[in-house]
Amino acid sequence: MREHDPIVSHGRGGQGNIGADSTEYVDAAIVREGVYGDQGDGAYSAGRGGAGNIGSPHVRPTSKVPHDAEVIPEVAIRQSMDGDYHTGRGGQGNVHLDEEHRKEKEKKHQHRHDQYEGLADKLKYKIFGGRK
Incomplete structure (x- = not known):
């Protein structure tokens, strides 16, 4: 492995799960549009679990369509x-x-x-x- 080769981690941890990553990455400019933190769809999860990671279930959606959307350019999509x-x-x-x-x-x-x-x-x- 050369000094400047990117590395990638596989698994949950440990030195044995780190190795060279030969994948060529491109900046596909995937962006999220809309007001930060306002999905417009009511309660949401903000973590791996636990009641502290769920927004209030009493908050109703403000619209049927989410306020934000991920914009994925065609260059970022491949089979x-x-x-x-x-x-x-x-x-x-x-x-x-x-x-x-x-x-x-x-x-x-x-x-x-x-x-x-x-x-x-x-x-x-x-x-x-x-x-x-």
Whole structure:
């Protein structure tokens, strides 16, 4: 690693989680527009948890549309090259499948659903035979 190479930290800490970062970054000028601290959508979370990090639930939204918005220039948007990837701390909701794997999983789920025969289905077959 050269002296001026950027470094990146992976994980929750420890020297073993720090290494060189070869990613080329560009200043994509992502900005937030609107009044600072005024989202216009009522109560909000300002931390990782705990009642002290939640704005007052008695504060109602001032409008249906948030007062601020993130403006993301086109240069900052790119398609993922990673295929399947996982984000967050765990859980199925943090798994992101590429298009091919997502369709394959949906097809398997549909096939399993088509093969499933519940008690009601068995009774209908017994009463009505093969007719539908």
